[in-house]
Structures are given as structure tokens and as C-alpha cells.
Amino acid sequence: MRRRVWPLAWGLALVVASITGCGGGEAPAGDDRPMVLTTFTVLADMAQNVAGEHLVIESITKPGTEIHGYEPTPRDVAKASQADLVLDNGLGLEGWFEQFANQADVPHVVVSEGVEVVDITEDAYAGKPNPHAWMSPTEAQIYVDNMAAAFAELDPDHAADFEARAADYQQEIQQVHDALLEELEPLASNERALVTCEGAFSYLARDADLTEHYIWPVNAEQEATPQQIAATIEFVEGNDVPAVFCESTVSDKAMLRVVEATGTTYGGTLYVDSLSEAEGPVPTYLELIQHDAQTIATALTGGA
Known part of the structure; x- marks a missing residue:
């Protein structure tokens, strides 16, 4: 092991x-x-x-x-x-x-x-x-x-x-x-995909050699468009993406529609723009990036 x-x-x-x-x-x-x-x-x-x-x-x-x-x-x-x-x-x-x-x-x-x-x-x-x-x-x-x-x-x-x-x-x-990087090393090329609600992970995806896809580029007030959801479904199905994610400050409703349509796994909630309260899951920056990195790696590798 x-x-x-x-x-x-x-x-x-x-x-x-x-x-x-x-x-x-x-x-x-x-x-x-x-x-x-x-x-x-x-x-x-x-x-x-x-x-x-x-x-x-x-x-x-x-x-x-x-x-x-x-x-x-x-x-x-x-x-x-x-x-x-x-x-x-x-x-x-x-x-x-x-x-x-x-x-x-x-x-x-x-x-x-x-x-x-x-x-x-x-x-x-x-x-x-x-x-x-x-x-x-x-x-x-x-x-x-x-x-x-x-x-x-x-x-x-x-x-x-x-x-x-x-x-x-x-x-x-x-x-x-x-x-x-070590945890993601064994992933196949199609599994090296980071699919999120907001396009907030471009830098992390670049560092970890992951292909980024998102429903919308920047958080906004409006709901995701049908075209954005359809494009995400197409990407997930076309690449057999093992898991998808959404951020804590937005609704995961649109991403759950992608999960329902494709049968992929909802990998978990990621944190980006804000820490949690002291008693929450990510009260510090280090805990935020640790949480996100571990959540991404565990979901994409199937918890291996």
C-alpha cells in the first residue's frame, strides 16, 4: 500500500x-x-x-x-x-x-x-x-x-x-x-480534472497538472445558465471525470444537476474566498488549503 x-x-x-x-x-x-x-x-x-x-x-x-x-x-x-x-x-x-x-x-x-x-x-x-x-x-x-x-x-x-x-x-x-502532488501522482490523464462551480482553482490546477473546468468563471448573483450546465455535463461525460466539487459560498444546486445527469461523484465542498468561524472546518488559511487539497485528492483517487 x-x-x-x-x-x-x-x-x-x-x-x-x-x-x-x-x-x-x-x-x-x-x-x-x-x-x-x-x-x-x-x-x-x-x-x-x-x-x-x-x-x-x-x-x-x-x-x-x-x-x-x-x-x-x-x-x-x-x-x-x-x-x-x-x-x-x-x-x-x-x-x-x-x-x-x-x-x-x-x-x-x-x-x-x-x-x-x-x-x-x-x-x-x-x-x-x-x-x-x-x-x-x-x-x-x-x-x-x-x-x-x-x-x-x-x-x-x-x-x-x-x-x-x-x-x-x-x-x-x-x-x-x-x-x-504526491497524492495525485498515480491518476490517469482523464482523472486529472478539477470540475468546480466557480473558476477559482486555476492556479491550484496549474500547480497540480489538473485540467480545470467550471460552471461559471466568477461568482455572480445569477443562476447558472442551461448552456453552462450542459457544457459541464459534456465535459464530465466525455472525460469520465471521477468527481466534481462546489464552493462553500455558493449553492451546489447546479453541480448536483451535473452529478445526477452523469453519475459522477460529488467530491465535497471546497473553500476559497472565506475562512470559517473558529469552530468551523477551515478557521485558518493553512487549514483551508489542506482541506481543499485533501478533499480533491481523496475524491479523484477514490479514497485510495
Whole structure:
């Protein structure tokens, strides 16, 4: 029986994952540490792992929030105006951010700067960058470097600590990448397919040499079209895809129609745009990518 590597990667990564959920919370009265806001919970947790106790880290959006169409509140703007720095993903993820940053008048850093961008290839979004680069453990390490550099500029006295924490965190992220590649190695070519509701896994699919197919390219308010569902059914049947998936922030109704029509397996729920609450399944970024990698590998390999 082939040795499984998940428990090792999981255990190592949880050392860091246990540090924090999705940010350090509000600073107590009189706390003079710099405050950093992030646009969503995934970035907040990554930032907290780099910042340690030197900075106060908070997320503008809450766990479970769909980030693409978020509408900032006046309270969000007021809070940002008191922050020292805001971290945003960029790549078109936060369509609301430019106006928000102008209203808050606060410095910001785009943490995806320097990633190897994958473009969306379908529908009205064709040619635009896919914004979900953090879903690649490889590209996520660039996010970590950008955070460490931004924090060093914000708080030079702790620059060496930020750099050291970033390096340790990157090792934990790399463990997930390595475990996923090893687990997927025996798959036949037709089984190396990642079929999801949203096209949020382009970077992960590229890293793992998986063919990506999705029902819609970017989460939106409207239901999936009959044409999108039909195209997904055709892909699954034509490639004998062993399992399909959907994301936690959208309804899986359309994907379950694909399952019913093709007889494939529903492989499980994946997490992308948001962490869960502390008691939920993915309260940290490391647990998010661990969960997704393990769910994908287990479903595509038949649980071998």
C-alpha cells in the first residue's frame, strides 16, 4: 500500500494554523501597535502569521462572506480611516476596493503583486486575470513575501522577525503543495480534472497538472445558465471525470444537476474566498488549503 503523506503535512501546518483564526482582533485601549486591515479573512490569517504580536490584524469582511460583490459599510470606511495599512488582493477580486480606499484615505498594498497571473478564458471575463492566486500554495508564498516587506516598512524595528516568521510560514505552505502532488501522482490523464462551480482553482490546477473546468468563471448573483450546465455535463461525460466539487459560498444546486445527469461523484465542498468561524472546518488559511487539497485528492483517487 502506498504511503499517505497527509497526516505529516497536516500536523506540521497546524503548528502555525493554531496561532490564530482570522486576525488578532481589535487592539485594547492604549495599544499603540500599528493596525493593518485586510479585505477578507484569508488575507487576515496569512498576515497574522507573518506579523505575530507586533501588529494588530483585522479583516474588513467576516467569515463566510462572499468577497466579490461585497458592499462596504460606513463603519468599514471609518475603521479603515484609522488603520495604518490596508492589504488587498488585487487582480480584480475586490471590485469595490478602489472607491473604498479613496474614501478611507489609507495606504494600501496589493499582496498579489508578482504572481504568475492566469487569465480567465471564458464568458464576459475572458482576458481578465483570475484573482484567486492564493489558492496556489506556490503563489501564496509570494503573498507572504509581500506582507513581510510591507510590515517591515510599517514597523522597521521588527523587520527581522517578520522575515523569519514569513520563512517558517512558507515552509508550512509548501508542505501542502508537496503532499498534494504526491497524492495525485498515480491518476490517469482523464482523472486529472478539477470540475468546480466557480473558476477559482486555476492556479491550484496549474500547480497540480489538473485540467480545470467550471460552471461559471466568477461568482455572480445569477443562476447558472442551461448552456453552462450542459457544457459541464459534456465535459464530465466525455472525460469520465471521477468527481466534481462546489464552493462553500455558493449553492451546489447546479453541480448536483451535473452529478445526477452523469453519475459522477460529488467530491465535497471546497473553500476559497472565506475562512470559517473558529469552530468551523477551515478557521485558518493553512487549514483551508489542506482541506481543499485533501478533499480533491481523496475524491479523484477514490479514497485510495
